[in-house]
Amino acid sequence: MIAKLTGTMDSSGEDWVVIDVGGVGYLIFCSVRTLNALTAAVGMVSVLIETHVREDHIHLYGFHSESEKAWFKLLTTVQGVGAKVGLAILSSIAPDMLAQSIAAGDKAAVTQAPGVGPKLATRIISELKDKMGGIALGEAAMPGTRISDGDSGVADADPASQAAADAVSALVNLGYGRTEAFGAVSHAAQKIEGDVTVESLIKDGLSELTPVEVHG
Numbered sequence: 001m002i003a004k005l006t007g008t009m010d011s012s013g014e015d016w017v018v019i020d021v022g023g024v025g026y027l028i029f030c031s032v033r034t035l036n037a038l039t040a041a042v043g044m045v046s047v048l049i050e051t052h053v054r055e056d057h058i059h060l061y062g063f064h065s066e067s068e069k070a071w072f073k074l075l076t077t078v079q080g081v082g083a084k085v086g087l088a089i090l091s092s093i094a095p096d097m098l099a100q101s102i103a104a105g106d107k108a109a110v111t112q113a114p115g116v117g118p119k120l121a122t123r124i125i126s127e128l129k130d131k132m133g134g135i136a137l138g139e140a141a142m143p144g145t146r147i148s149d150g151d152s153g154v155a156d157a158d159p160a161s162q163a164a165a166d167a168v169s170a171l172v173n174l175g176y177g178r179t180e181a182f183g184a185v186s187h188a189a190q191k192i193e194g195d196v197t198v199e200s201l202i203k204d205g206l207s208e209l210t211p212v213e214v215h216g
Helices: 032-040 066-075 083-092 095-104 118-128 159-173 178-191 198-208
Strands: 004-012 016-021 024-030 045-053 058-063
Touching (some): 004 024, 004 032, 016 045, 024 045, 032 045, 032 083, 058 083, 066 095, 066 118, 095 118, 095 178, 178 198
Antiparallel strands (some): 016 024, 045 058
8 A cells, every 4th residue: 555655746737747756657646736736846755645446447646735635535435525526625625724614514615616516515514524523724744845865755743733633622621512613723723813822722712602501
């Protein structure tokens, strides 16, 4: 199983790239977001890989972040969302905005992607709103960049993404549902200017939420 490929850009098209790894060219299908990151890179590049094996073909799908790969795998669990539609969704909506749209039940945002109508958007939202809590907000890694000596090609986790995950956990501990906490923190992160901290996300996230009723 291929988890990651590192090499040089050979060629690219509308939804694919070929990366030369030791003289072997790998055809990789990817979103516009990943395509742009890879084609803009200078020197060696790395891309995270998801392999789909079928009777008549083996396809490689590439991603420029762990978060984008996780969303692709999650999206393709929904009936009617194949690999092509999954990439179309990720080409139209950034992972953090997709999370926010699903948490808010925003069908209009999801239908921006080619091949996604209102019925499929509704299915995506209903099936994924309670499954996305484990996916970090934002772009946790950017393999599509130049690799220097001793560099793995995959960046360390974004501190803002870790802060968001910690803020969601804190709100859940206060009694809020994971889905509504995720949506509130995602929305708060979009509004914060400057450094994003756990404290600021919790404070602004709470302002987005209805107070939890305490019975007793």
